[in-house]
Amino acid sequence: MSDKRPIRATSGTNQEGTSAHNRRVMIDALRLNGQLSRADLARATNLSKQAVSNIIEELQRDGLVVSLEVVRKGRGQPSTPYQLVAGGAFAIGLQIDRHVTRAAGVDLLGCALARAEANLPQGGPAQGVQVILDLIENVRAQLMQRDAASEKRLVGLGVAMPGPFGLESTEDDPWMMAAWQNFPLLETLAAGTGLQVGLQNDAAASATAERMVGAAHGLDNAVCLFLGYGIGAGIIVNGELYSGANGNAGELGMVLTPPAPNGDRLQPLEHRAALASLYQHMGLDPADPDLQQKLAAVATADDAQRLDAWISHAAIDLRWSIQLIETIFDPQTVILCGSAPEPLARRLMDAIHPLLPSIADRPTRTLPRLQLGMTDPWAVALGAAAEPISRAFDPRFSAILKTRLNGVS
Known part of the structure; x- marks a missing residue:
């Protein structure tokens, strides 16, 4: 294995009393990168080779890590890669x-x-x-x-x-x-x-699902804009999920939107742009067990004028929400996810573009400002x-x- 390839990992510490943290750092590095040698792990985590060896042996004893076949490249010393055991x-x-x-x-x-x-x-x-x-x-x-x-x-x-x-x-x-x-x-x-x-x-x-196996995997700073019955935001800051003082961080749907030009009173965002408002607009029963299939069918129909009318209004509010998220959190990307079936989510994505100007609109970007994440109804579970x-x-x-x-x- 090359000692020069980029490896994603959190730094450990050789300070005494931090073995539990270092163990977590090693597991996280293996999850992010798939398989790494001891030299890779030491280089990526800033841990001593002895500390890495001790932790690897401990993780193997606990059934969390397994060694793979020795890799021989060129004239250098052969290396043994390690990976996590799924059933650990x-x-x-x-x-x-x-x-x-x-x-x-x-x-x-x-x-x-x-x-x-x-x-x-x-x-x-x-x-x-x-x-x-x-x-x-x-x-x-x-x-x-x-x-x-x-x-x-x-x-x-x-x-x-x-x-x-x-x-x-x-x-x-x-x-x-x-x-x-x-x-x-x-x-x-x-x-x-x-x-x-x-x-x-x-x-x-x-957002936890996106961070572990989805579009936020390997990202340090991202916001997942969750579109369900209501609206929320899962916030990932420095690689960790931010929950706030009372577990309510990201309750974006409760943000009051500006009054409409026709004089309508202030409304929470989710009353105007969440799927609950779509169900009401389309006359759909949110308790219908076939709701996902019906929404997908409507979203793929040639004549979807009623749906498009809701999308055009919801996209305005969501476009503003994304600009707000980018301004406050400066994420690497915003990920649209939730329980909307994929055909509906893609139509909504198309309607949200072009995005409003924001501090995220930089020429050096490597990720899109907005991307589609999981649209699986099982994503929350x-x-x-x-x-x-x-x-x-x-x-x-x-x-x-x-x-x-x-x-x-």
């Missing part, structure tokens, strides 16, 4: 939406191995929790069929649902899942599954599943900072 860890992700719930099981590399979905009954969590617990057991059974060791290697359960979290809301507010927000969901799921449970909003989960993997194995600069501060005190 597993996680389950759960999406709770207004009318449907989906669960997915993934391996260490973020590959989906199991899926199950169900309609949520009326009555909120009182009726829906058992449906969800049954769904999770279904996915666990599927994982066991794929790999008998999966149960022992489950690192957690990630949950994603629409935000914002912690705000007062009424039961009849269609934009807030008030009953689920006020229910002790995490405690109930932890007790019912025996797993460590984490919660994030659906836009953040979608997959991102929710990727969150426990990320929590268990990705570098956390907050953790290394606390270690250093504790060392000083």
